[in-house]
Amino acid sequence: MHAIGIDIGGTKIAGAVVDEAGGIVRSERVPTPAGDSQLLEDAVVEMIRTLSDGAADDVVVGVAAAGFIDAAQSTVYYAPNIDWRNEPFRAKLEARVGATVVVDNDANAAGWAEFRFGAGRMVSDMVMLTIGTGVGGAIVAGDRLFRGGFGAGAELGHLRVVPGGLPCGCGQRGCIEMYGSGRALLRMANEIADAGGIGLQLARAREASGALDGGIVGKMIEAEDPGAIAALRQLGHWLGEASASISAVLDPQRFVFGGGVAAAGELLLGPIREAYLEHLPARGYHPEPDFVIAELVNDAGVVGAADLARVWAAEHA
Template identity: 80%
Template structure:
């Protein structure tokens, strides 16, 4: 089977694509996500699958469809235990889609799909053990161990954004305090930039930009980082230090050969990776005796979700043939 369909359900858009066995997108589609309407989301996914199956690039027919969504998905790649952005609670999403579209449908966590795409076709290729951290509004995670995607016993593993970094730290949306997501995400970067702006000194440009626009957002802070503003670079460095500390703890457990960083903040490239490497070495257990992994930026960017979802569907069909 050469081609499969990948669907990535995001908070603002649903992206879909026909993907070949080399991870190349040969056709794609995109629609806005119906906010707050679970049935409408299902309808849009069904309609998108239909359009992609009818596409001229769907030669020979497409039986495998992979769907990626944020939330806890069971180990059978079938039921959505919980989705933060859609009213799904123990939702038998795979069963519903297969009843409406036919063929094989598999469902997986969006960070798992993106991580698998990077492992197979992007920055993680040529290694057997990889950890990916997606630095966006929150922090997503994916783990590949011995060439296999790690899901955990119940399917809800690799929620790396909720690794506890600071006991009693900043409250997190998961109900706990001090999670990596509160210190290593895009939202955390904006908070740190705001604190630097409040302090004056190197934060003057941040403060001025905030006053001009009413608030700081990712694009504004990103532009200041690109321009070399010392306040914005300091915020990015603080973010990288937290990520490096988390990576050191993950190395003690998982021993990956490579860490891959994706998401919007990762466009900073080496400016982000340098403080990550430094903090990693500072916090690495048995430094000097523990082999050191590579730290790289993700390559597939916005296509990772659909590419990974399609390939996971293809793998499922091959394994269950």
């Protein structure tokens, strides 16, 4: 059975034919049509047709997108970057491509890929936090992806860590997304630059470029600039504190961190572990999980979406 994975991102739509070992057989990428849900649907349909061309057997398709997806992997309740509200996306695609389609949250798809083929191998209970513009979450419990009763579970970026804290795009305040994301890292780097001292190099970089961005701060972290490292440590502290709260509920064997900020590797994991242990209930008596960096990077979304489609087809055969 061929499995096709489609990952709808803010700037691009990535697609691939994925084999049963998680390997990519062939792939396609096109720009995401901005602001037009019909053009986006057309682009996904065209990509599915292109990738399924020449398939000699049945094709199943998994589509990953940011937003709340129902437990039946069918309807998009809400998408933050696309004009979808209670969108029956699965039914629309199946009617146009004549194949079985399942739809899932993009963080769920990436987390499932890491669990099956990447950094989450060899455990049965895993939590993944994706540190990008926001904070995405995925939970695997007892070898199964956790979606919740309505399908909208595992929104770990909206775990509240600071009561009455910074306002979040979700409408609440103090979410980990406001303290543990790429945007948060830039805010912290700018604050350190404003304070002088170890922030002098950050301030000079900001003055030279007009503004700090993820690429500039990332390079300064690689160079172990004191100000950039201090910002990363602040970020890691908040992620570690949130992870301790997650452990109290889910007790995972492994935490996996993905997204652009995770490229910092051990420089990020070190402060995460420290803060985790500071805030872990019953420290010294609670088994400690592993903290690792995701392995599949940019391919996780398409690989996970394809494998989730294959799993769905097997369970409903």
